[in-house]
Amino acid sequence: MPPYYTLIRNANELMNKGPWTVMSKPMTPPSGSKHDYESLGSYWWPCNNATFQPTSHCNRTTGLPWVRRDGEHNPETDRFDSPSLGAMTSAVVIFVLKTLSQAYFFSDNESYAERAVFFLKTWFLNESTFMHPNMNYAQMIPGVTDGRGIGIIDTGRWYALIDAFGLLDGSKSLSDDDQARLLNWYRSYVEWLWTSKNGKDEYHATNNHGTWYDTQFQSCALFIGNMSAAKMVADKVIDKRIKVQIEPNGSMPLEERRTKSKSYCTMNLQGLFNLASVAKYSGIELFNYTSSDGRGIRQAFEFMVPYAIGEKAWPYEQITSYSWGSMFELFRRASIEYQNPTYEQMISKLPDINPDNVINLLYPKLY
Structure with a gap:
C-alpha cells in the first residue's frame, strides 16, 4: 500500500x-x-x-x-x-x-x-x-x-x-x-x-528537556509572529545545547547515562533535528554547524549510525525494548539535509521499516 x-x-x-x-x-x-x-x-x-x-x-x-x-x-x-x-x-x-x-x-x-x-x-x-x-x-x-x-x-x-x-x-x-x-x-x-x-x-535544563523546550518555544513564537522571541532562543542554541550536550566524538553523555539510553539519545537527536529546522526561520544554520573541537548535530547523528544499522553493539543501559527503526525519519531527513545518498542507502539496514510509512510521503527520498 x-x-x-x-x-x-x-x-x-x-x-x-x-x-x-x-x-x-x-x-x-x-x-x-x-x-x-x-x-x-x-x-x-x-x-x-x-x-x-x-x-x-x-x-x-x-x-x-x-x-x-x-x-x-x-x-x-x-x-x-x-x-x-x-x-x-x-x-x-x-x-x-x-x-x-x-x-x-x-x-x-x-x-x-x-x-x-x-x-x-x-x-x-x-x-x-x-x-x-x-x-x-x-x-x-x-x-x-x-x-x-x-x-x-x-x-x-x-x-x-x-x-x-x-x-x-x-x-x-x-x-x-x-x-x-x-x-x-x-x-x-x-x-x-x-x-x-x-x-x-x-x-x-541542559539535557533533552532544554532541546525540546527550545523547539516548542520557537515554533509557538513563530506561529504568533513573534520573530524576535524565536530568534532570541535560536541565537543561544549553539552555546546552550550543542556545546553542552554533544561531545567532539558525537556522543551525548547526558542521555547515555539514563536507564533508557537508546530512547533518550534518539529523542534528543530528534529534538535537535527539529530545533535546527525551526531555527532556519530565524536565519540561523545549525545542521552544518561544527564547533572548533568538533561538536555538532551531524556529529551526533553519525555517532548513532553504526549502532542503528547493527555495525556496533550499544554499550549503555536500556531497560525497555527499543527498535532502531525509530531512527528511520532521521536517516531520511539527514540524507535530504546533507545531500548524502549514503544515509538513504543505510535505511535498508534499519529494523522494522515499513516501505509504506507515511514518512515516505512527508519526506520523499532524493536518491
Whole structure:
C-alpha cells in the first residue's frame, strides 16, 4: 500500500476517535480548576511500593513522599491528564490532528479538516473543555511538589501542532474567529513559557528537556509572529545545547547515562533535528554547524549510525525494548539535509521499516 493510502487509511480510522479534554480527569489541580493541565511524574512511585525498599523518611501508610525510579513508568499516571495529552500529542497530533490535517492537505477532502478542527476546538477553544495556557501542574510529585519545569516535556512535541494548523489553513472548517482565538491562546502560552518559574527552569535544563523546550518555544513564537522571541532562543542554541550536550566524538553523555539510553539519545537527536529546522526561520544554520573541537548535530547523528544499522553493539543501559527503526525519519531527513545518498542507502539496514510509512510521503527520498 503506497504511503498516501496508508495516510488515508489512518485518517479514516481516526474519524470517530475521541475527543480528549483536560476536563475528563477525576482529580482537580491545586488551582481548583480542571481547565488546568495536571500530570504525574511518570518515573515517580509511592515510597511504600512493595517492589523496592522504603526510604527512612517514608510514611508507610500514605506512601509519601514519592521516590524516583528512572525509566520505570508508573501506571498511576493514567489517572491524570498525561494520558489525555498523550493522546493529544501522540495520537491526536501525530495520529489525529497531524494525520487528519495531512489527509486534508493531500486529498482536499474537507471532512478530514472538519474533524481535525473539532479536536482542535475541544482542546484549545471551547469554553467548557479548553485547557488554560499553562503547565503549572505538569509532572507533579505527591508529597514533593505540585508541578515542575520538567513537566513541560509533556508538550514538547507541540511543534507538530503548528504544522497541523498550517495544513488546515484555507479550510472552510477553520474560521477566521477560530484562528484568532487560537493565536490568542498561543500568545498567552508563549508568555507563560518565558516568564513562569517552570518555563524558566525548563529553558535552563541542559539535557533533552532544554532541546525540546527550545523547539516548542520557537515554533509557538513563530506561529504568533513573534520573530524576535524565536530568534532570541535560536541565537543561544549553539552555546546552550550543542556545546553542552554533544561531545567532539558525537556522543551525548547526558542521555547515555539514563536507564533508557537508546530512547533518550534518539529523542534528543530528534529534538535537535527539529530545533535546527525551526531555527532556519530565524536565519540561523545549525545542521552544518561544527564547533572548533568538533561538536555538532551531524556529529551526533553519525555517532548513532553504526549502532542503528547493527555495525556496533550499544554499550549503555536500556531497560525497555527499543527498535532502531525509530531512527528511520532521521536517516531520511539527514540524507535530504546533507545531500548524502549514503544515509538513504543505510535505511535498508534499519529494523522494522515499513516501505509504506507515511514518512515516505512527508519526506520523499532524493536518491
